[in-house]
Amino acid sequence: MHRRTLEFSADDIFTRFMTCPIETHRGFVNTWDCDENAHMNVQHYLRFFDEAATLFAPAGSTPSGQPSLPLTRHVRFHAELLAGALIRILSAQIGDGPFAGWIVHRMENVQTGVLSATALEPPPPDARPHQADAGFAEPALPRSIAIEADQPETAETMISSGGLVTHCRIVQPAHCDAGGFMLQQHYISCFTDGAPHLWEHVNIGTQWLIQHGYGRVAVETKISHHHPVHAGDVLLLHSRPIALTGKIIRFRHELIRTSDGQSVASGEVVALVLDLNTRKAVAMPEQAFRT
Secondary structure (H helix, E strand, O other): OOOOOOOOOHHHHHHHHHOOOEEEEEEEOOHHHEOOOOEEOHHHHHHHHHHHHHHHOOOOOOOOOOOOOOOEEEEEEOOOOEOOOEEEEEEEEEOOOOOOOOEEEEEEEOOOOOEEEEEEEOOOOOOOOOEEOHHHHHHHOOOOOOOOOOOOOOHHHHHHOOOEEEEEEEOOHHHEOOOOEEOHHHHHHHHHHHHHHHHHHOOOOHHHHHHHOEEEEEEEEEEEEOOOOEOOOEEEEEEEEEEEEOOEEEEEEEEEEOOOOOEEEEEEEEEEEEEOOOOEEEOOOOOOOOO
């Protein structure tokens, strides 16, 4: 009986290791992670992606006492995650093409192997050189929302262009990380808590949804960070509709700190109405966007 010997040079091992995505999150969808549509709420996707990004970045890449949130993070939702789903995230740096150097995260359902969501963001300082091929990165590339970070808008601009205040929050210590900066989950939870008021504003209200057995769901989103947020800050979310095209509706959010009037984050969302029985998109009501 002959023993086969596998021989790899140090360069071979280094190349194989550095060109493989690495696992940066492994978890479980709890019932309390889910919303009224019985699937995981957007804020938790962003929570897990943010944790994955932190694990992907080398230790010490973010100076002590500085917020670690990226300038922008773009997310696409590919398949629902229901309570009880096992999930993992694989992360890598894009090796070539127009997004070379950017970081891509892929959230997968461990039980089914289905891709659930992707995130794309600029690299942190000294990002790990685990490079992804084009196939790994392609599902994360933007479709309906530009990848560039949004410029902040003022409260006056948001209101004058058809918006309204949809949420108010006093930032609590529990909303913040160990350095005292608000976690990305809670930026997004401001958006998700304010969104129903904006849906009502454009005549796609809760009662109409309940009557037809429908729900609201995001399919693509982006958040751009402008200024760090600390415990004790009072935030007002200003939201406005951008466009309604077929089954797709687009929104803009601006999270503004009351103490100085600064926009701390901008968000853009592409959403649709979902039949909760068939789990398929349906047409918007005729009264949508009518005043």
